[in-house]
Amino acid sequence: MIYYQAMQVTKITEFIQTVGRFSLFTGRSYRSFLPIPPFSHMFKDFYEISVRSLPIIALVSAFMGIIMSYQLIYELRTFGAEMYVGGIVAVAVCRELGPVFAAMILAGRLSSGIAAELGTMRISEQIDALEIMSVNPHNYLVAPRLVAALFMIPLLTVFADAIAIGASYLVAGKILNIHILKYMDNIRFYLDSMDILSGLLKSVAFSQIIVIVGSYFGYYTRGGAEGVGKSTTNAVVTASIMILVADYFLTALFFGG
Amino acid sequence: MIEVKGLYKRFHDKEVLNGVDLSIEEGKITTIIGQSGCGKSVLLKHIVGLHRPDKGTVTIDDVSLADMDDDALRACRTQFSYLFQGGALFDSLSVWENVVFPLVWAGGHHHHYEKDMLQEKARQTLELVGMHHVENMKPSELSGGMKKRAALARAIVHNPRYILYDEPTTGLDPVMSAVIDDLIRRLNTELGLTSVVVTHDMQSVSHVSDQVCMLYDGRIVFKGSVPEMNQNSNPILKQFIKRKNKGPILFGR
Numbered sequence: 001m002i003y004y005q006a007m008q009v010t011k012i013t014e015f016i017q018t019v020g021r022f023s024l025f026t027g028r029s030y031r032s033f034l035p036i037p038p039f040s041h042m043f044k045d046f047y048e049i050s051v052r053s054l055p056i057i058a059l060v061s062a063f064m065g066i067i068m069s070y071q072l073i074y075e076l077r078t079f080g081a082e083m084y085v086g087g088i089v090a091v092a093v094c095r096e097l098g099p100v101f102a103a104m105i106l107a108g109r110l111s112s113g114i115a116a117e118l119g120t121m122r123i124s125e126q127i128d129a130l131e132i133m134s135v136n137p138h139n140y141l142v143a144p145r146l147v148a149a150l151f152m153i154p155l156l157t158v159f160a161d162a163i164a165i166g167a168s169y170l171v172a173g174k175i176l177n178i179h180i181l182k183y184m185d186n187i188r189f190y191l192d193s194m195d196i197l198s199g200l201l202k203s204v205a206f207s208q209i210i211v212i213v214g215s216y217f218g219y220y221t222r223g224g225a226e227g228v229g230k231s232t233t234n235a236v237v238t239a240s241i242m243i244l245v246a247d248y249f250l251t252a253l254f255f256g257g
Numbered sequence: 258m259i260e261v262k263g264l265y266k267r268f269h270d271k272e273v274l275n276g277v278d279l280s281i282e283e284g285k286i287t288t289i290i291g292q293s294g295c296g297k298s299v300l301l302k303h304i305v306g307l308h309r310p311d312k313g314t315v316t317i318d319d320v321s322l323a324d325m326d327d328d329a330l331r332a333c334r335t336q337f338s339y340l341f342q343g344g345a346l347f348d349s350l351s352v353w354e355n356v357v358f359p360l361v362w363a364g365g366h367h368h369h370y371e372k373d374m375l376q377e378k379a380r381q382t383l384e385l386v387g388m389h390h391v392e393n394m395k396p397s398e399l400s401g402g403m404k405k406r407a408a409l410a411r412a413i414v415h416n417p418r419y420i421l422y423d424e425p426t427t428g429l430d431p432v433m434s435a436v437i438d439d440l441i442r443r444l445n446t447e448l449g450l451t452s453v454v455v456t457h458d459m460q461s462v463s464h465v466s467d468q469v470c471m472l473y474d475g476r477i478v479f480k481g482s483v484p485e486m487n488q489n490s491n492p493i494l495k496q497f498i499k500r501k502n503k504g505p506i507l508f509g510r
Contacts, residue, residue, distance in 0.1 A: 038367045044349075120348075129345040132305055132338070133358065134331040134365045 025216050029146065032138035037147070041140075045148035053109060053156060060105055061160040064097060065089065065167030073175055082176055086183040087190030089168040094195045095255075098161040100247055103206035106153060107239035111214035114145060115235035118218025119228040127219070142215045146208060153207035154200050161199065198254040205250060206243050213239040258283055259304060259419065259451075264313035265475075266299060273299050275475025277313070281419075286445050286452040288462050290497065291472035292506065297455040298342070300472065301421050304453065305337050306330050331365050338412035338420045342427060344404035346396035352407050353379035353392035359415040382410045386440055402433035406440070413444060420444070422454040426461045438464045459498055462486075471497065473506070 068089050076082040118141060121127050130137045169183050217235040221227045259281040266274040273296040281287050281304075289297050302308045303315055306322045315322045317333055325333060338359075346355045356379040361368055379392055386406040396404060405425060412420055422441065426434035438461050445452050445465075454465060462469060462483070469486045471479040471494050479486065479494045486498065496504030 035366050038369075041367065124343055125341045125345040126347055128302075128307055129339070129341060129347075131307060132334055133362060134334045135362045136327075136331070136365055139365070140362075 021220070022216055025219065026212050029138045029142040029212060029215065032136050032143050033146075035139070037139060037144040042144040042148055045145045046152060048113070049106075049110060049145075049148050049152040050156065053106060054159070056105055056109065057102055057156050057160050058163050060101060061098070061163040062167040064101055065093065065164035065169075066171050068092065068097075068164070069168040069171035069175075073172065083178070084186060084190070085172050085176070086165075086169065086178075086186040089172075090165050090187040090191045091195055093161050093164045093168075094191060094199045096199070096247075096251070098164060099157050099199045099202040099206060100243065102153070102157045102160040103203065103210065103243045104240055106156070106206075107210050107213075107243060108236055110149070111210050111217075111235040111239040112232045114211065114214030115218040115221075115231045116228055118215055119221030119231040122219060122221045123224055123227060137219070141219075142211070145211045145215065149207035149211045150204065153210070154203045157199060157203035161196075194254070198250070201254075202247060202250050205246050209242045209246060210239050213242060258318060259453075260314075260316045260319075261300070261304070262314050262316070264300070264303060264315065265311045266296070266303065266308065267311055272475055274303075274310075274313075277472070277475070277477055279470060279477055279480075281451060281453055282468060283451050284445075284449055285467040286441065286454060286465050287468045287470065288454045288456060288466040289470050289472055290457055290459075290462055292497070293457065295472050296475060297457075297472055298423050301339075301423055301453065301455050304421060305334060305339060335364060335415075336418040338415070338417040340405070340408055340412050340420065340422045340425055342424045344396070344408035346399075346404060346408055346411070348396055350396075351392065352383070352394050352396065352399070355396065355407060356382055356392075356410045356414055358411060363415065378414065379410070382414045383407065385413070386410045387436065402429050402436070405429065405433075405437060409437070409440060409444075413448065413450075416448065417450065419451045419453070422452065422456075424456055424458075425454065426456065426458045434458065434461060435464075437461075441465045459500075473497075 069085060072085045072088055073082050076085060076088075118127070121141075127137050127141075130140055165187065169180060172178055172183060173180065214235045217231040217238070221231040223230075261277055261279040264274050264277040265272075277300060279300075289300065291297050299308060303310055306315070306325070309323070317336070320333075322330065322333070346352075347358065350358070353376050357370075357375045360378065361370065361375070376392060383389070383391065383406075386409050388403065388406050388410065391399065391403065391407070396407070399407060409425075425437050425441065429437065441452060441454065442465050444450055452465075454461075456462060466483050469479070469481060469483060470477050471491075473493050479489060479491055481489065486494065489495070492505050495501075496506050
């Protein structure tokens with residue numbers, strides 16, 4: 001019993017330490033924005049986050065739009081309201097599904113990639129080498145990714161929203177025989193600027209979570225190849241959970257009143 | 258001048274450094290020997306402030322590292338270079354980009370130089386360490402010895418005052434070890450660098466050292482020149498340099 005209680009105390013202490021260390025890491029990363037990293041140094045991150053993420057984002061968003069359309073038409077028919085499918089899809093995608101799905105996919109792709117890269121750099125002493133060469137590792141490794149994610153992930157979210165809405169029309173147009181202009185009218189009627197803005201603001205928050213969590217786990221990697229594997233898994237799991245928690249709070253903030 | 262006084266460091270329940278006192282003479286090569294895992298690399302990392310001591314001080318020109326804020330520590334580190342055991346070359350950069358990295362990021366700020374000028378500087382520095390036509394290769398395409406020499410080129414490109422070597426000959430064949438030893442000696446005499454070499458390669462110790470220190474049980478148990486080391490009667494030192502498996506040094510300690 002005492003052993004069990006001691007274990008619980010140890011786990012709680014470790015959790016508090018982790019939260020503290022994560023907070024310090026986040027603070028240091030944002031303080032390290034100056035001097036601004038050169039664009040040539042950030043270009044790789046812009047490319048990695050945007051161009052290389054496009055195909056998977058497009059694929060998942062297209063399926064999301066198609067499936068939503070099928071489900072909604074099936075349910076709305078009960079009430080004779082299937083003509084409203086465009087508006088409902090657009091509101092759901094722009095407010096919630098677009099930002100969250102895109103962030104979840106990017107958490108899997110980017111957080112894991114960043115954690116693996118920084119983790120390998122940590123265990124091969126490349127991060128120590130940076131420090132000895134007077135280079136702030138946060139400025140060199142984390143800040144460029146934060147900047148790139150800040151710009152590119154909201155853009156990817158807009159792209160995901162557009163693909164999902166477009167794909168939903170493919171189904172709705174075929175089953176309900178709606179003209180695209182009527183479909184667009186329906187979307188315009190239901191979708192307002194707050195829906196789009198809230199989705200974009202969410203994607204800004206998610207973009208920072210994805211980079212910071214990946215960087216944190218990579219930066220504090222210990223124990224060789226096994227450690228890199230653990231950091232990668234922890235980064236994806238933690239980023240996904242934090243995205244959902246942040247989504248809850250942001251939704252409550254935007255639409256809770 | 259580098260002074261280490263009463264340095265203590267513990268990792269979890271293992272006491273690694275237990276009151277280390279050491280002074281590094283300017284312009285000389287100081288070698289730190291000791292068993293694997295005795296804390297040699299930990300000591301080296303304390304000298305550049307990569308580890309913070311539990312107790313004790315490391316001073317550079319009478320200024321304690323503990324009293325320096327991040328900016329002062331970064332400024333102080335511009336005087337140092339460090340050759341890591343595995344080279345620690347950046348995988349994402351080519352060899353020439355690695356070599357000129359300390360110039361491009363001097364003082365932690367990115368500086369713009371002509372690409373041709375940087376490539377020429379890298380080529381000249383690589384030649385100093387006996388490497389030719391590898392500028393455009395990636396570190397993953399180099400052998401272990403080549404990685405160490407490329408890392409050495411990176412370490413000397415910005416004319417540091419101190420250079421710290423962490424097991425520079427470990428994992429290399431005897432010929433390549435001799436090449437690296439010659440380089441360490443030559444850099445010291447030609448560029449006037451102050452060097453600290455951590456190693457357990459006794460041939461290397463005899464070849465490069467002006468001063469030898471032995472670390473055992475977290476303390477310096479011997480300090481002197483190579484002839485003094487060979488004549489010393491300390492049983493720990495004798496067992497270590499004569500490669501005996503019986504004596505006061507316990508296996509796995």
